[in-house]
Amino acid sequence: MSTRSNRPTADLPELAPGVTLVDVDDDLGVTPVQALLLDRVLGSDGPAFWVDGANRANTTRLRELAPADRVLDRVEVARGFTAHQHTALLDRLAGRLAARESPSVVLATGLDARYRDADVDGDVAEAMFIRAVASVARVARVHDAPVLVTRCRDDEFSRPLRRAAETxxxxxxxxxxxxxxxxxxxTETLVYHGADGWIQTTLAYWREVLEHRARMYESAALDRPVAAAGAR
Structure with a gap:
């Protein structure tokens, strides 16, 4: 569906310090949590960090979504392709944050993904996953910052992540x-609602939401037109 000419109102959840678990419908893809990441960067001064464990970190898509290129200067992205790489990335992130200002937000997509792989034994994988959950919880606690996490599946294996999430x-x-x-x-937050009831759920839709938010924050130069359509 596509938007009409009416200027929409837009809102996104306010992210409190602590771990926030976000479950997203599959057909919406990773874009909703990318929007939350960028919205937080727009409204704060600190850097943002995205640690991906599910091959969802697409920096080209992130650039297309951002209302201005310079917003991305404060976003660092890292990917872990094995359980050991992913755990090491989280450890390195905690070490880096100990020596610098607190982050505006940390995003960890697919936190459970790599620990489900066949190259890690069951008991070892579970222990490593619990260590990963403890790492993100420690970042949130020590830096009093919001940490967004997503999971691949809601099951017994991912239960420690659900228990660690305040929201x-x-x-x-x-x-x-x-x-x-x-x-x-x-609470219930309608992200976007046009006066005529028509909406758009493509990349262009999310960019429109973020451009509205950027105008609210008055912190980004909106120097690129919204695309007519886009993929998730």
Missing amino acids: HLACRATAFGPRFEDTEGE
């Missing part, structure tokens, strides 16, 4: 567009 959000695809919900049922 649990879900981004659902609805007839009126993506909607963030608190899974405890306390």
